[in-house]
Amino acid sequence: MAERFPLDHSGQWCEVLRPHLGAPRPAIFLDRDGTLIELVEYLAEPDKVRLIDSALALVRAANTRDWPVVVITNQSAIARGLHDWTAFAAVQRRLLALLDAAGCALDAVMACPALPDSNAPCRKPNPGMLLSAARRLPIELTSSWIVGDSAIDLEAGKRAGLRHGWLAPTGYGSRDEAAARSLVGSGFDAVFLEPLSTLAARLSTDPSSSNK
Numbered sequence: 001m002a003e004r005f006p007l008d009h010s011g012q013w014c015e016v017l018r019p020h021l022g023a024p025r026p027a028i029f030l031d032r033d034g035t036l037i038e039l040v041e042y043l044a045e046p047d048k049v050r051l052i053d054s055a056l057a058l059v060r061a062a063n064t065r066d067w068p069v070v071v072i073t074n075q076s077a078i079a080r081g082l083h084d085w086t087a088f089a090a091v092q093r094r095l096l097a098l099l100d101a102a103g104c105a106l107d108a109v110m111a112c113p114a115l116p117d118s119n120a121p122c123r124k125p126n127p128g129m130l131l132s133a134a135r136r137l138p139i140e141l142t143s144s145w146i147v148g149d150s151a152i153d154l155e156a157g158k159r160a161g162l163r164h165g166w167l168a169p170t171g172y173g174s175r176d177e178a179a180a181r182s183l184v185g186s187g188f189d190a191v192f193l194e195p196l197s198t199l200a201a202r203l204s205t206d207p208s209s210s211n212k
């Protein structure tokens with residue numbers, strides 16, 4: 001039987017893994033490639049999935065605090081015809097298994113298949129994936145964090161109305177520092193090239209970090 005995928009009407013991967021109830025709360029919006037896992041261009045092989053330890057610490061801290069963790073990932077390899085959703089799903093199964101083995105969980109996964117020049121609403125730096133997640137989970141966007149290794153990650157967060165960004169030192173982080181710094185302003189601030197374990201520690205120890 002053909003595998004069924006959680007695609008919405010626009011063709012965006014839109015998967016809620018753990019429904020949350022209750023009052024809106026901050027979320028951690030987390031880029032996948034180069035942020036949660038080591039960067040592999042157009043990753044299609046499950047055995048190449050390598051978790052980044054400091055990102056794992058962040059997922060764990062958010063889980064403990066009951067903040068939703070939402071992976072948001074551009075996957076233009078789909079539109080380019082390099083691989084299909086079957087390959088993406090296999091990579092995701094491996095990723096979720098590794099997280100589970102480490103005692104961590106994601107709450108939702110959003111993936112955009114569109115090409116970089118498509119201007120698709122879901123394609124970062126557009127905010128569509130964050131907004132999709134916020135329609136499905138009780139998320140307070142303004143107090144949430146956008147965490148990624150590329151300037152387009154932070155820009156998507158800013159456009160979604162978030163006030164806090166974190167440029168990871170992994171993946172393309174160093175390459176994109178200047179572009180990411182140019183996003184600061186108009187109510188948006190960010191931390192640059194600090195390990196994600198620092199944000200994890202902040203979540204664990206600072207009761208005010210939800211409403212700064």
Ligand SMILES: [Mg+2]
Pocket residue numbers: 031032033034035148149150171
């Ligand atoms: Mg990335």
